[in-house]
Amino acid sequence: MEGLNHAHHNDELNIRIAGRGGQGIIKLGLFLAEASVLEGKNVVQTQSYGPEARGGACRTDLIISNGEIDYPGLRRIDVFLVLDQEAYLKYSPILDEKSIVIYDSDLVKPDRAKHIAIGFPFTKKAIEDFGNPIFANIIAFGALVAITKIIKPETALYVLKKRLKKFQEENLNAFVEGYELALITPKAVA
Amino acid sequence: MEGLNHAHHNDELNIRIAGRGGQGIIKLGLFLAEASVLEGKNVVQTQSYGPEARGGACRTDLIISNGEIDYPGLRRIDVFLVLDQEAYLKYSPILDEKSIVIYDSDLVKPDRAKHIAIGFPFTKKAIEDFGNPIFANIIAFGALVAITKIIKPETALYVLKKRLKKFQEENLNAFVEGYELALITPKAVA
Numbered sequence: 570m571e572g573l574n575h576a577h578h579n580d581e582l583n584i585r586i587a588g589r590g591g592q593g594i595i596k597l598g599l600f601l602a603e604a605s606v607l608e609g610k611n612v613v614q615t616q617s618y619g620p621e622a623r624g625g626a627c628r629t630d631l632i633i634s635n636g637e638i639d640y641p642g643l644r645r646i647d648v649f650l651v652l653d654q655e656a657y658l659k660y661s662p663i664l665d666e667k668s669i670v671i672y673d674s675d676l677v678k679p680d681r682a683k684h685i686a687i688g689f690p691f692t693k694k695a696i697e698d699f700g701n702p703i704f705a706n707i708i709a710f711g712a713l714v715a716i717t718k719i720i721k722p723e724t725a726l727y728v729l730k731k732r733l734k735k736f737q738e739e740n741l742n743a744f745v746e747g748y749e750l751a752l753i754t755p756k757a758v759a
Numbered sequence: 760m761e762g763l764n765h766a767h768h769n770d771e772l773n774i775r776i777a778g779r780g781g782q783g784i785i786k787l788g789l790f791l792a793e794a795s796v797l798e799g800k801n802v803v804q805t806q807s808y809g810p811e812a813r814g815g816a817c818r819t820d821l822i823i824s825n826g827e828i829d830y831p832g833l834r835r836i837d838v839f840l841v842l843d844q845e846a847y848l849k850y851s852p853i854l855d856e857k858s859i860v861i862y863d864s865d866l867v868k869p870d871r872a873k874h875i876a877i878g879f880p881f882t883k884k885a886i887e888d889f890g891n892p893i894f895a896n897i898i899a900f901g902a903l904v905a906i907t908k909i910i911k912p913e914t915a916l917y918v919l920k921k922r923l924k925k926f927q928e929e930n931l932n933a934f935v936e937g938y939e940l941a942l943i944t945p946k947a948v949a
Contacts, residue, residue, distance in 0.1 A: 611807070613805060613806070613807050614805065614807075616792075617801070617803045617804075618792055618793075618795075618796045618802045619796065619802070638807070
């Protein structure tokens with residue numbers, strides 16, 4: 570894949586990550602923000618929490634740019650990573666036909682008429698290979714990095730190593746698994 | 760003090776927290792967001808990071824509300840907690856005469872003509888009582904909770920206990936110190 574240079578204008582990439590509370594969505598956004606800053610980029614990150622967030626849909630939005638960012642909200646979404654159907658329904662109205670949705674293929678049924686869609690079995694892989702669905706977010710992180718090329722994989726691994734002391738080896742392996750998964754299945758693009 | 764019921768309309772409190780990279784500003788915002796959600800509130804949190812954030816000014820904005828929040832940015836600031844002069848200069852233009860600035864009295868020189876200002880020696884206290892300036896953010900958190908009454912102190916302590924495993928006792932004590940500091944010095948209000 571060519572990366573998403575065609576998808577962002579003004580060197581700015583707008584990313585939304587969404588799922589259910591407990592899937593590690595906000596954390597993923599924080600890791601991506603930290604890694605982007607380490608590569609010299611500017612980042613504005615917004616997350617919403619509500620009483621419904623414990624188990625319900627939650628999301629984080631990131632604007633990642635080589636230049637200054639003056640707007641606090643997303644104008645449009647270049648890439649939407651989503652791990653839950655309810656979150657997909659709640660946070661997808663803003664998508665357009667150029668938006669790329671990276672989704673958990675066992676948990677989300679995307680509307681392919683409305684946007685580009687690339688599915689991977691993140692949660693299934695997490696259970697099969699690490700015995701626990703909690704690693705799905707890090708596998709998805711790997712796929713997101715492989716597809717967007719917004720940061721180098723080694724920067725992501727550096728941040729994961731720094732931030733995740735528990736199950737560190739599993740998390741690093743989960744990232745690499747997701748990264749390779751996305752590199753070798755470009756045909757999944759609708 | 761009466762709390763800030765006079766300062767927020769529609770049951771919504773707009774809080775900005777700012778300082779230098781390394782002062783634990785973003786973390787403080789995350790703790791406040793988590794505690795607010797535990798009390799059944801909705802929260803939208805935005806943080807900016809840039810290459811300058813490592814050591815330079817950084818900030819996080821929170822909208823905390825009993826109802827739905829539809830706007831991703833701050834309309835105005837009810838309360839501005841600030842631990843660094845550069846951050847004060849960079850992020851204070853949006854303040855108005857009803858905004859309340861809670862600041863580190865050794866590190867920030869606020870323009871009292873423009874807003875309400877309440878100063879405390881957060882960093883000095885952290886060094887004197889805990890031997891390390893890194894506890895200044897948690898002392899400031901205690902003061903912020905005491906002044907705004909946006910969450911119960913026990914909810915804040917619950918979140919700190921859950922999130923901070925390193926120096927946990929010091930952090931809990933730092934929170935209580937800040938909370939009591941703000942309760943007993945209402946005369947500091949300009």
